[in-house]
Every structure is written in structure tokens, then in C-alpha cells.
Amino acid sequence: PHLRMDALDGLLFEGVPLQHIARETGTPVWVTGAGTLRARYRRLAEAMREAGLGARIHYAIKANDHLAVLRVLAAEGAGADVVSGGELMRAVEAGIAPERIVFSGVGKTAEEMRLALRLGIGQLNLESAEELSLLSGIAEAMGAEARVALRVNPDVDALTHAKISTGKAGDKFGIAYADAAALYARAAALPGIVPLGFAVHIGSQIATPAPFRAAFERIAALVARVRESGHAVRMVDCGGGLGISYRDEAEGSPRAFAGAIAATLGGLGLDLAIEPGRWLVGPSGVLLTRVIRVKQDGGAPPFVVLDSAMNDLLRPSLYEAWHGVVPLSAADAAGPAAPAHLVGPVCETGDTLARHRTLPLLTDGAAVAILDTGAYGAVMSSTYNARPLAAQVLVDGERWAVIRPRQPVEALWRDESVPDWIGPASP
């Protein structure tokens, strides 16, 4: 509904013709829809409420951490899930109250822990006994109290891409299920530590509620066991992972997700929280790109070389991810659909957006939108091949604004220096 084809204006994102943005800012350019973001946040929050869960929503900012995105979601009531000192500072910079921030991640440094405690964030999700000991020492030395949840690895199969599964035994994440109860008891006895409960996150782009349910059942059993042994458990953080529809798969259902939480953890008198990333922002963004040239290669489908590449959108190269591609207007489609390989200009065979994709005929200069790139898109960009970071635009109903200009190429070497002894390029 946020994206539709208009006979006159071409592809509209909310109320803005995308061809205007492509023309005025140049390509490649990431476009995020603020109205779409708000609508998705409200759908998710409503599903939680309808299931009778007063769950707090901590947006996993790794998915898209632009300040404007954070501000839009924070204004809707979102807190943040962060995984680095940098993300923590970004969330604070965007105006998210520290007590609404949760710090996750397997490798928090002592410095990051100090920063978190100094800012007084809501909660740290700990992933190992080693991390717990370190945090206790740091909190004690600072005279602070660290509110913590233990992230448990429930050993369930999330049925997703291996590179984004996080809750199987053998994945680097979380505390082994069998060790969690004992470590919680230890946490309760440590100075500087206030154990609140448990956290679980089994992976990303999960399409069906079954893996969630299996994980939450195990956490519910753990909560019961720990309570029986006399320890208070006040909260469970149910993680993120809800999938979206990139191709023809069904979009993960907020209702079914909320239902899985309600059925397993709902009746236990717990404060509940979730950490969604992709579901909120993925469909709220597109990447606009233009055909540099079509390279005809005797017989085989032609290579359509785009001006965006794996340095911009890494997902197809890294996960064989599928993203929809739509011409921006009738003028960008020169003829009937035919198979093509869509590639970028980067010098790697893996720099392929789509192979054997049947699309309306694309010729030199045609502009297309790559769909569902709002999550894990711009945030995973690099400047490989000295390609400056692409511009970013925010659309909001009929309005739009550049929220990050295209990086000037000089910025790529501005912070580099050559030691004196190297001498000039030509002696």
C-alpha cells in the first residue's frame, strides 16, 4: 500500500514519485518512508496489546540506525536494543531515554560496560559467565547497580539462513540452556548485579511462529525452575526475528508472534519486551539505482550493470538474498519482460543483485527500485572500490528530504596520512 504504480507519476512511495527523488539526488539513493515506519510500528504494538501483553518494544537499531529513523520510532514509543557503544551513543543522540535502552551482544568491552552504567541504561543482556564477572567488578567499582538479563541459547532451530541463526547449540550466542539456572543464582549473589530475568533471540527472518514458540516454552520452563529455587524473575526479553516477505514467502505475523509469547510466557506475571528490527524497517525502505549499461553477452541473458553494488546492498552477495526490482516508471521499461542478470560495477563475481531475473526490458539509463531494503541495507554498506556511501532520503506522506547527502569522494581519504619518510610519489 505504501508503494504503488501511478500511470502519470510512476512508482509512488507514500505520496512521492520516486523518479523525482532519483532525478534530484542522483542514484544510488536509499529512501525510507516515515509514514510506513509509523504504520508498521503501530501494527506491531497493537498485536502485542491485543494479545494482552504489555510488552515494551526495543527496536533493534542495527537494522537501520539513521537518526531520523530512530526519532520516528521513538516518537511512537519505541525504546532501543543496541549492540555496541556506538549504537548506544546513537540511540541517546536520537533522544531515546537511557532507561529504555537494552544493551545486547556477545562481546561487550569493559569500556562499553562503563559507558552503559554511566548513562544508566535500562538493562544489559549478558551472554556468558565471563561477562557477568567483569560487569560485577565494574559496577561495584563505580558504585552502580547493573540491571541484567541472561541471554539464553535455547538450542532450537529457527529454520532460517545459517548465517542468521543464533539460537542453536554451537552458535556463538547466549548461555547454554543447561547452565542458565546456575548462572542466574550466581548473578543474584554478585555485588553490583541486579538480575531481572532472561533474554532469548534465536535468529532473523523467521517466517513461522513454531520456532519462537519452542524457544519461549523452554524459557518459561527455565523461569519456573529458577523461581522454584527461590529467585525472583521479573522479566523476559523475547528478542526479534520476525520475518518479512521479500519474494513470495508469507510475512511473519505480529499476531502469531504475540500469540506465541502469550501462550508460553503470558501467564507468568512477567514484564515482557521484544527486540524487532527487520519487520519494522525492512519494507519501509527502497534503494533507487540506475542502469549504467547493458552488456550483451552472446546468447546468455544480458548483464544489466547498475550504479549500485554489493558495497551498497550486501545482502544478495552475503546471503543469496532475493530483493524485488521494479522500474520507476513506464519510461524505464523499454519492452516486454525478458531474463537478465543484474550486477553492480564492483570487481567481484559475487557482486550480483539477481541472476536470471525476468524483468521488463531495461536499457541504459533506466531507473529501478530495489525493494525491502530498509533493514540491513544502508547500515551494511562499505566504500569498497572507493565507492562513496549513497545518499539517503526520508519520505513522509507528500514531503521528502535528504537525510544524508551522498558522501563526497574526498571524504574517503580525508583521514588518511602518509608518513614523512615515504617521500613524494615521484622522486
Ligand code: LLP
Ligand atoms: N536482537 C538481537 C540480539 C539480534 O541479534 C537481532 C538481529 C535482533 C534483535 C533483530 O532481529 P530482526 O528482528 O531484525 O530479525 N544482516 C542480516 C540480519 C542479521 C540479524 C542480526 N541480529 C540480514 O541482512 O539478513
